Amino acid sequence: MPDNTLASLASPDVLARARRIKLFLMDVDGTLTDGSVCLISTVAADRSGDPSVSEMKVFNAQDGQGLSLAHTMGIQTGFITGRSSPAVARRAAELKVPFVYLGRAKKTQAFEECMQRAGVTPEEVAYMGDDLPDIPLAQRAGLAVCVAGGAPELAAVCHFTTRRQGGRGAAREVIELILKAQGRWEEAVPLALA
Numbered sequence: 001m002p003d004n005t006l007a008s009l010a011s012p013d014v015l016a017r018a019r020r021i022k023l024f025l026m027d028v029d030g031t032l033t034d035g036s037v038c039l040i041s042t043v044a045a046d047r048s049g050d051p052s053v054s055e056m057k058v059f060n061a062q063d064g065q066g067l068s069l070a071h072t073m074g075i076q077t078g079f080i081t082g083r084s085s086p087a088v089a090r091r092a093a094e095l096k097v098p099f100v101y102l103g104r105a106k107k108t109q110a111f112e113e114c115m116q117r118a119g120v121t122p123e124e125v126a127y128m129g130d131d132l133p134d135i136p137l138a139q140r141a142g143l144a145v146c147v148a149g150g151a152p153e154l155a156a157v158c159h160f161t162t163r164r165q166g167g168r169g170a171a172r173e174v175i176e177l178i179l180k181a182q183g184r185w186e187e188a189v190p191l192a193l194a
Contacts, residue, residue, distance in 0.1 A: 009177055014160045017143040018181035022124040024070060025099065025114055025137070026171060027107075028081040028088050030130030031147050033057050034167035037083075057087040058167065065192065066172030067095045072191050073184060075175070076118050080110045082133060111137045128174055129154055130166050145174050 010018070029035055038056040070077050078099025079092055085102060092100040099117065101110035115125060123142035127134070130150040138144035138157050146158040147166040155161050160177070162170040179185040 009180065010160055014143065014177075015181045017123075017159055018126070018178045020124050021075065021126045021143055021178045021182075023076045023078070023099075023114065023118045023120045024126045024128070024171075024174065024178065025078045025080055025111065025141075026128040027130060027134050028057075028079050028085075029083060029166075030150070031128050031166040032059055032063055032079070032091075032171055034165065035130065055085055055087060057085065057091075059091055060167055060169055060172070062169040063167075063171040064091075064095055066169075066175040067097065069179070069188055069192055070175045071096050073179060073188050075178065076120075078114050080104055080107045080114070080137070082107070105133070107133060108136050108140075111140060126174060126178065128162075128171065143178075145170075 026032065029037065040054045040056055042052045042054070067077055076099065077097045079088060079097060080101045081088060082105050083103065088102060089100060099114045104110045115122065122140050125141045126143040126145060127137045127141035128145040128147065129138060130147045132151055132153060134154055135157055138154060143160065144158040146155040146161045147170040148162050149165045150161070162173045164170045164173050176185065179188050
């Protein structure tokens with residue numbers, strides 16, 4: 001049976017940082033997904049004569065439950081990703097994620113806009129990523145998180161590395177950490193049962 005005490009989840013510094021979080025922002029590919037990019041071509045051609053290509057993303061249900069619970073508990077959430085994807089926009093709508101920035105190769109401006117719109121300071125923001133483009137945001141966030149298996153350069157600047165990999169419940173792990181650090185997990189659990 002895993003040890004879920006706060007001391008086993010994270011260091012005192014990480015728990016102190018998690019207590020202040022009001023906004024949880026994250027990359028998508030490699031954090032909410034396993035990082036695979038599945039392109040599916042069909043026989044039919046588009047108007048230019050090229051074969052049609054669709055993109056497929058696989059999202060983890062536990063991450064979805066965690067994001068829903070964060071929303072219920074008043075923690076705002078957002079996605080900042082370098083790829084433009086109708087699948088991500090759809091998933092964000094399903095989960096009522098208010099801040100969605102797609103196709104952002106440079107993510108810093110989106111991060112700043114999210115903070116301004118949410119009315120929070122950098123210390124009140126958690127950011128989770130998996131690769132090099134996430135470093136500038138991790139350096140700004142009050143709680144910077146790298147997923148297990150993420151780029152070592154990102155992990156080196158983050159406060160916390162998840163036990164779970166991207167697309168395998170890493171977002172849920174962070175939300176649970178935040179709510180437990182804030183002493184609100186016991187209040188949150190019954191709300192997920194309703």
